[in-house]
Amino acid sequence: MNDNFLRALLKKPVDRTPIWLMRQAGRYLPEYCETRKRAGDFLSLCKSPDLACEVTLQPLARYDLDAAILFSDILTVPDAMGLGLYFETGEGPRFERPLREEWAINNLTAPDPYDHLGYVMDAVRTIRRALDNRVPLIGFSGSPYTLACYMVEGGGSKDFRHIKTMLYARPDLLHRILDVTSDAVIAYLNAQIECGAQAVMLFDTWGGSLSDAAYVEFSLAYLQKIVAGLHKTWNGGKIPSIIFTKGGGLWLEKIAASGCDGVGLDWNVNIADARRRVGDKVALQGNLDPNVLFAPPETIVAEAKKVLTAFALDNTAGNTGHVFNLGHGISQFTPPEHVEALVETVHHFHF
Amino acid sequence: MNDNFLRALLKKPVDRTPIWLMRQAGRYLPEYCETRKRAGDFLSLCKSPDLACEVTLQPLARYDLDAAILFSDILTVPDAMGLGLYFETGEGPRFERPLREEWAINNLTAPDPYDHLGYVMDAVRTIRRALDNRVPLIGFSGSPYTLACYMVEGGGSKDFRHIKTMLYARPDLLHRILDVTSDAVIAYLNAQIECGAQAVMLFDTWGGSLSDAAYVEFSLAYLQKIVAGLHKTWNGGKIPSIIFTKGGGLWLEKIAASGCDGVGLDWNVNIADARRRVGDKVALQGNLDPNVLFAPPETIVAEAKKVLTAFALDNTAGNTGHVFNLGHGISQFTPPEHVEALVETVHHFHF
Numbered sequence: 233m234n235d236n237f238l239r240a241l242l243k244k245p246v247d248r249t250p251i252w253l254m255r256q257a258g259r260y261l262p263e264y265c266e267t268r269k270r271a272g273d274f275l276s277l278c279k280s281p282d283l284a285c286e287v288t289l290q291p292l293a294r295y296d297l298d299a300a301i302l303f304s305d306i307l308t309v310p311d312a313m314g315l316g317l318y319f320e321t322g323e324g325p326r327f328e329r330p331l332r333e334e335w336a337i338n339n340l341t342a343p344d345p346y347d348h349l350g351y352v353m354d355a356v357r358t359i360r361r362a363l364d365n366r367v368p369l370i371g372f373s374g375s376p377y378t379l380a381c382y383m384v385e386g387g388g389s390k391d392f393r394h395i396k397t398m399l400y401a402r403p404d405l406l407h408r409i410l411d412v413t414s415d416a417v418i419a420y421l422n423a424q425i426e427c428g429a430q431a432v433m434l435f436d437t438w439g440g441s442l443s444d445a446a447y448v449e450f451s452l453a454y455l456q457k458i459v460a461g462l463h464k465t466w467n468g469g470k471i472p473s474i475i476f477t478k479g480g481g482l483w484l485e486k487i488a489a490s491g492c493d494g495v496g497l498d499w500n501v502n503i504a505d506a507r508r509r510v511g512d513k514v515a516l517q518g519n520l521d522p523n524v525l526f527a528p529p530e531t532i533v534a535e536a537k538k539v540l541t542a543f544a545l546d547n548t549a550g551n552t553g554h555v556f557n558l559g560h561g562i563s564q565f566t567p568p569e570h571v572e573a574l575v576e577t578v579h580h581f582h583f
Numbered sequence: 584m585n586d587n588f589l590r591a592l593l594k595k596p597v598d599r600t601p602i603w604l605m606r607q608a609g610r611y612l613p614e615y616c617e618t619r620k621r622a623g624d625f626l627s628l629c630k631s632p633d634l635a636c637e638v639t640l641q642p643l644a645r646y647d648l649d650a651a652i653l654f655s656d657i658l659t660v661p662d663a664m665g666l667g668l669y670f671e672t673g674e675g676p677r678f679e680r681p682l683r684e685e686w687a688i689n690n691l692t693a694p695d696p697y698d699h700l701g702y703v704m705d706a707v708r709t710i711r712r713a714l715d716n717r718v719p720l721i722g723f724s725g726s727p728y729t730l731a732c733y734m735v736e737g738g739g740s741k742d743f744r745h746i747k748t749m750l751y752a753r754p755d756l757l758h759r760i761l762d763v764t765s766d767a768v769i770a771y772l773n774a775q776i777e778c779g780a781q782a783v784m785l786f787d788t789w790g791g792s793l794s795d796a797a798y799v800e801f802s803l804a805y806l807q808k809i810v811a812g813l814h815k816t817w818n819g820g821k822i823p824s825i826i827f828t829k830g831g832g833l834w835l836e837k838i839a840a841s842g843c844d845g846v847g848l849d850w851n852v853n854i855a856d857a858r859r860r861v862g863d864k865v866a867l868q869g870n871l872d873p874n875v876l877f878a879p880p881e882t883i884v885a886e887a888k889k890v891l892t893a894f895a896l897d898n899t900a901g902n903t904g905h906v907f908n909l910g911h912g913i914s915q916f917t918p919p920e921h922v923e924a925l926v927e928t929v930h931h932f933h934f
Binding site for chain 2 (some may be wrong): 391392393396397399400401440442443444445446447479481482499500501502505521523524526527528531535538559563565
């Protein structure tokens with residue numbers, strides 16, 4: 233197996249800097265759009281293990297990527313909790329039953345992943361078989377705070393008014409949601425590991441909307457609890473974990489101290505500064521601005537080299553500890569041929 | 584005059600920590616909604632010096648605030664450049680002629696503020712007269728990068744795809760826009776100062792969407808140029824300037840070195856950390872999460888005290904250098920009576 237991705241996360245020597253892209257199986261690929269059309273809608277695609285496997289493998293057929301990531305949605309967990317996930321065309325995800333009433337919050341329970349998220353477990357097993365040990369498979373979940381944002385707001389939000397009101401006015405209720413959701417995420421990620429995921433990533437998409445103190449209390453504390461509850465090894469292999477708080481650049485030291493193996497960086501952060509700040513405690517994943525992929529290939533090459541060089545400048549652990557990625561999911565408007573230039577640049581870079 | 588606001592920015596002794604709120608004249612006030620209805624629409628309100636003066640003074644009639652801020656919109660400058668500003672109901676600002684063609688960018692010129700933005704100058708004069716030296720009047724402008732975001736995107740954006748594509752693919756074109764816009768902003772702010780503004784603030788709402796390197800090159804460099812070009816004194820008084828980059832917490836040291844007198848902080852930043860990082864170079868303005876105002880008054884009091892105490896902990900310059908504010912504009916959903924609790928807490932706080 234090309235295990236450069238796992239080795240980089242564990243700070244072991246690598247042959248080349250590994251690269252994968254957040255949302256690498258997505259709408260910028262015409263073959264993805266074709267499969268999605270066949271599935272009917274986004275949720276049906278997530279719920280079909282065969283189609284989820286198909287789209288998971290599509291970017292690997294095109295590009296020499298160093299990891300696959302389970303195709304799914306972060307909101308499968310609150311859906312399994314009974315909130316009723318649906319997608320309004322052009323509107324993003326919504327819940328039929330937003331979580332705002334005290335009685336509903338008290339009734340919230342962590343779903344058994346094998347019972348209520350069996351389709352995800354089937355997808356993990358199917359993908360792992362289809363990958364045939366070419367590259368590692370990443371499992372993932374939303375962070376408790378990020379899931380709670382959607383659960384309380386009932387969908388996406390610009391101002392997070394409802395969850396922030398709860399946070400400041402009734403922190404006890406929010407802590408109850410986050411507690412139950414953390415238990416759900418631990419069980420969910422451990423089940424993914426048991427079914428074949430070789431690394432796991434926590435997407436804390438909205439942690440960056442919090443104040444410094446609130447981030448520690450309402451997001452990081454639960455990420456820490458989850459990392460502590462994860463299988464550290466499975467089937468004889470170490471299972472590294474990655475935490476990615478978008479907009480979390482101010483808190484890198486704290487995230488690095490959470491027990492995770494890798495810290496995801498968005499593109500606001502200078503990766504050389506990040507390296508200086510976290511030292512050799514963790515690997516770093518990131519952090520090219522996804523919008524660079526709109527530029528011509530020569531610019532993509534130059535910008536990718538800037539990230540690689542910046543990491544290397546402060547790389548006291550030798551040629552490892554860096555997983556190249558974008559600083560956020562790849563845009564649906566990305567020309568697919570531009571991704572090729574990026575992957576090649578990363579693989580052929582020499583320190 | 585209650586000049587605590589100006590004194591705090593210049594790090595002179597104050598009687599009390601001054602407070603004003605971004606967007607303090609706004610939709611959370613029923614009297615504002617009434618005036619706006621009379622004006623017809625938002626743009627007509629901005630363009631009527633008398634009505635703009637009326638809404639500027641409304642929050643001062645309700646609360647014991649330490650500064651007034653000119654009621655206007657950051658997009659008056661690109662409007663005066665001929666882009667055709669309009670507001671789609673519920674959609675936010677839009678431009679009839681987004682700036683994407685090379686010929687249009689080459690033709691861009693900085694408008695004379697007295698000729699093309701005379702209604703703003705009239706508003707400044709009217710407000711200054713009406714204030715009768717009770718508290719200082721703040722003038723403001725959008726930052727060149729933030730204005731360019733709207734100019735190139737043609738309105739608000741989630742991904743800033745068009746301007747980012749220009750930034751990476753044709754940086755020369757973006758620099759040309761930013762250059763002309765900086766000249767426009769310098770002339771605009773200096774005219775506001777000449778008409779009576781006693782401090783000026785630069786709102787860099789979208790600088791935080793940039794990578795570290797791009798922020799320095801495409802936002803901060805132009806903020807620096809503007810600060811260097813501003814009147815430092817007028818009519819015998821010092822005119823302090825404030826730079827606020829939302830999401831700019833990683834770059835505080837750089838912003839503080841730009842020559843401005845005050846740095847605005849959003850609520851992601853711990854103000855004690857900010858103080859440690861920038862030292863005594865500048866005053867700090869901020870930084871309560873505006874969502875705190877949805878909580879009951881006792882929580883507002885407690886959260887405001889946390890900010891005040893955090894600043895004081897690292898306050899090596901005595902009881903000054905802090906202008907209390909929210910970390911972003913006040914929400915339209917804020918109960919007006921909650922603002923009272925905040926203002927009182929700030930004014931009665933003792934170190």
